[in-house]
Amino acid sequence: MKLVKWLCGVGFLLVLASNIWTISRWSEGRGVYDDICYLRQAHLFNRFGLDGLNTDIERDDDHYLRNKLKEIKYPEWNVVSRAPCHTWIEKTNTYAIQYPPGTGFALALFPAGFQVIPLYVLASVVAFGFALLAMSYASTLYSLTWVAVFGDVTIYLMINPTKASYSMAPTMMVCALVGLLTARLFVKEPQRHPLLLTMLIGFLIGFAVNFRLPNLFLSAGYFLFFGFVLLRQRKPEALLQGGLFGVAYLVGIAPTLIANAINAGSPLATTYGADPNDLKSRIDAGILWAYLVDLQSVLLIIACAWVVWILRSFKGAGIRSVAIVTALNLAVNLAFFMTHPTFNPYYTIPIAMLSLWCLLFATLMRPAESGDHRLMGQAARP
Numbered sequence: 467m468k469l470v471k472w473l474c475g476v477g478f479l480l481v482l483a484s485n486i487w488t489i490s491r492w493s494e495g496r497g498v499y500d501d502i503c504y505l506r507q508a509h510l511f512n513r514f515g516l517d518g519l520n521t522d523i524e525r526d527d528d529h530y531l532r533n534k535l536k537e538i539k540y541p542e543w544n545v546v547s548r549a550p551c552h553t554w555i556e557k558t559n560t561y562a563i564q565y566p567p568g569t570g571f572a573l574a575l576f577p578a579g580f581q582v583i584p585l586y587v588l589a590s591v592v593a594f595g596f597a598l599l600a601m602s603y604a605s606t607l608y609s610l611t612w613v614a615v616f617g618d619v620t621i622y623l624m625i626n627p628t629k630a631s632y633s634m635a636p637t638m639m640v641c642a643l644v645g646l647l648t649a650r651l652f653v654k655e656p657q658r659h660p661l662l663l664t665m666l667i668g669f670l671i672g673f674a675v676n677f678r679l680p681n682l683f684l685s686a687g688y689f690l691f692f693g694f695v696l697l698r699q700r701k702p703e704a705l706l707q708g709g710l711f712g713v714a715y716l717v718g719i720a721p722t723l724i725a726n727a728i729n730a731g732s733p734l735a736t737t738y739g740a741d742p743n744d745l746k747s748r749i750d751a752g753i754l755w756a757y758l759v760d761l762q763s764v765l766l767i768i769a770c771a772w773v774v775w776i777l778r779s780f781k782g783a784g785i786r787s788v789a790i791v792t793a794l795n796l797a798v799n800l801a802f803f804m805t806h807p808t809f810n811p812y813y814t815i816p817i818a819m820l821s822l823w824c825l826l827f828a829t830l831m832r833p834a835e836s837g838d839h840r841l842m843g844q845a846a847r848p
Contacts, residue, residue, distance in 0.1 A: 506531050634815065
């Protein structure tokens with residue numbers, strides 16, 4: 467097994483090296499509007515510190531945005547009202563960036579002009595690290611084979627399709643960490659700090675919303691699960707655990723709420739200016755087909771099949787709890803994206819990878835003998 471694990475590690479390293487070589491040749495000026503706006507948010511943080519949460523276009527007095535638009539030959543680069551991914555906010559009388567501030571903050575951690583490459587290299591290295599960690603849990607050739615395939619694919623995904631949006635790199639890192647922590651919360655024994663783990667998971671999922679607003683739905687399965695456990699057990703411990711998860715989630719999402727208050731006039735107001743008709747949920751055969759023939763569908767099908775396998779094969783409360791949280795999360799996220807009016811090759815990647823990381827670590831951490839018939843959720847009892 468040691469030799470096989472060593473060979474798997476070498477495989478991970480080769481994929482990582484390929485990623486870094488590919489990423490090193492990327493350009494930050496690829497002409498995508500979203501990229502420019504994320505980089506402008508990073509520029510505001512570099513220039514004003516935390517006051518960079520205020521994205522009023524009038525603060526572009528150094529012409530950073532205009533120059534970026536001129537570089538890509540945007541025809542109306544000098545027309546404020548036509549600036550891409552900026553929304554007119556009547557309440558604050560400003561044009562503000564529509565995206566939450568987290569991706570810009572992540573980019574601002576690196577030197578101006580050299581921000582995208584190191585962010586994606588970091589994401590690849592993090593994926594490599596979690597793949598090695600998963601490999602350390604593998605105790606059979608069968609499980610090691612799964613880890614080897616999953617690790618290679620996961621590291622590769624850090625460049626494709628995540629390159630499509632800078633918000634995906636930090637999101638993928640959070641998904642891997644939450645997957646590990648979720649498995650430790652429900653499966654790992656003995657359980658020493660369940661409340662701390664619960665709060666950390668809630669905080670990280672909330673923090674992910676600062677990178678992409680649709681990451682809001684990554685919390686759905688957890689809220690539903692803790693709510694179900696509370697209704698079933700009716701114990702103060704269940705109320706405390708669910709309540710702490712919710713509080714930590716709000717703390718994690720706080721930067722976006724503060725940015726909304728500054729730019730949109732209220733923490734609960736949105737800086738997105740989409741046509742209300744575009745926000746109506748509806749089933750579109752074209753959208754469904756686009757997902758069906760895309761890589762995303764493969765990842766989602768594997769996640770769904772994995773959930774069914776766990777529920778049919780194991781009786782332990784811990785691993786079954788992870789499967790149920792994942793199933794609820796998948797159901798809510800798929801319901802949202804499959805009725806969303808637009809398709810994108812990375813939209814469901816976060817829920818797919820969060821689900822797969824949760825299921826992988828839960829499967830690897832499960833006790834050798836799973837005859838546990840405890841009530842659902844007791845494996846994570848305070």
